Amino acid sequence: KxxxxxxxxxxxxxxxxxxxxxxxxxxxxxxxxxxxxxxxGGIVSLFMLSSGKKKHGRLIATINIQEKHSSxxxxxxxxxxxxxxxxxxGGGSQGNLIFGKGTKLSVKP
Amino acid sequence: xARVTQTPRHKVTEMGQEVTMRxxxxxxxxxxxxxxxxxxxxxxxxxxxxxxxxLDDSGxxxxxxxxxxxxxxxxxxxxxxxxxxxxxxxxxxxGFLGDGKFIGTQYxxxxxxxxxx
Numbered sequence: 646k647x648x649x650x651x652x653x654x655x656x657x658x659x660x661x662x663x664x665x666x667x668x669x670x671x672x673x674x675x676x677x678x679x680x681x682x683x684x685x686g687g688i689v690s691l692f693m694l695s696s697g698k699k700k701h702g703r704l705i706a707t708i709n710i711q712e713k714h715s716s717x718x719x720x721x722x723x724x725x726x727x728x729x730x731x732x733x734x735g736g737g738s739q740g741n742l743i744f745g746k747g748t749k750l751s752v753k754p
Numbered sequence: 755x756a757r758v759t760q761t762p763r764h765k766v767t768e769m770g771q772e773v774t775m776r777x778x779x780x781x782x783x784x785x786x787x788x789x790x791x792x793x794x795x796x797x798x799x800x801x802x803x804x805x806x807x808x809l810d811d812s813g814x815x816x817x818x819x820x821x822x823x824x825x826x827x828x829x830x831x832x833x834x835x836x837x838x839x840x841x842x843x844x845x846x847x848x849g850f851l852g853d854g855k856f857i858g859t860q861y862x863x864x865x866x867x868x869x870x871x
Contacts, residue, residue, distance in 0.1 A: 678860070688845060688862040731797065741787075741810055742860070744797040 648672050651732050651745035658752050664719040666748045668732030671713065678742065679706050679717050680731040688731075691717075722752045756780045758863035760846050766869045772834040775866045778827055779848030786829045787860060788814075788821055789845040797845075803829065804851060836870045843867050 649670045658664050668677070679691040692699050692706040694715075699706050703722075708715040719726055732745040759778045767773055779786050787802040801811035806823040814821065818837070823829045833840055847860040 680862075686843060686867075687864055688847075690859050690861065693859050733797070741799050741802060743799075746796045 647746070648743050649732055649734055649745040651730075651748050653748060654746065655749045656751070658722050658750070660723060660752055660754050662722050662752075664722050664726075664750065664752075666717045666730050666732075666750070668715045668717070668745055669713060670715075670732075670734045670743075672734060672743065674734040676735045677708055677715050678733040678735070679715075680733060682729040682731060682747070684728070691730075719750075724752045724754050727751050756861075758846055758848050758861050760844075760863035760866050762866055763864060764867045764869075766871065767836055768871050769837055770835040771870075772832065773836045773840075773868060773870075775831045775844050775846075775868075777829040777831075777846030777848075777863055779829065779846070780861055781827070783848035783850050783861070785849050785851045786823060787847040787849075788829070788831050789847065790842045791845060791865075792842045800831070800844075833868075836868075838870045841868055841870050 652667045676693050676695045678693050680688050681691050682688045691704060694706055694708050703720045705718040717730060727750055729747040729749050731747045733742040735742050758780055761776045765773060785804045788800040789797050790800055791797045798813055800813045801821040802809050803823045811821060818833055820832045843865045845865045846863040849860040
């Protein structure tokens with residue numbers, strides 16, 4: 646069993662829809678990251694959170710430490726949101742990350 | 755606009771050849787990570803450095819891979835000899851870690867796409 650599980654693996658949505666991507670982990674962590682990888686391959690860090698909720702524009706990330714679960718929400722989705730979203734957890738003081746397999750999101754106009 | 759740079763962006767080589775990938779972290783960052791991404795395995799950590807000292811390279815095949823930071827502005831990842839199974843995208847990322855257990859945001863380079871024939 647992977648230490649970081651994401652669902653769904655693939656997601657297709659219509660422009661404007663509300664999107665949720667889930668991440669569950671089985672290890673103790675000190676922080677969880679959401680990353681975005683565009684079709685061109687570049688990786689951008691969207692959020693790093695250790696508790697509660699963070700919001701940036703149309704993106705919202707939440708984490709429940711007790712349940713070992715995080716969600717990434719996209720409101721009013723747009724085709725430019727099409728990308729692979731990767732959840733990664735960090736468990737120690739040194740900074741190493743364990744990655745989920747990613748969720749491929751495609752937003753149709 | 756500070757960013758992590760990686761060279762080369764693409765590399766095609768033949769099995770058995772040496773490959774060297776370079777990374778320039780963001781100025782002021784004290785931690786550098788090397789990751790490998792393949793279709794089968796996704797993103798995997800290979801090695802990372804804090805203040806130029808290697809902290810963990812357990813993700814690297816030791817017999818052929820080596821990672822170094824000759825100075826604070828350059829990190830290198832070498833494969834010798836290269837094999838077809840090394841074909842992947844290699845990402846470098848940098849960040850700043852303090853003394854506590856808090857993990858900082860990592861900034862990723864554009865990656866080096868390696869193909870070993």
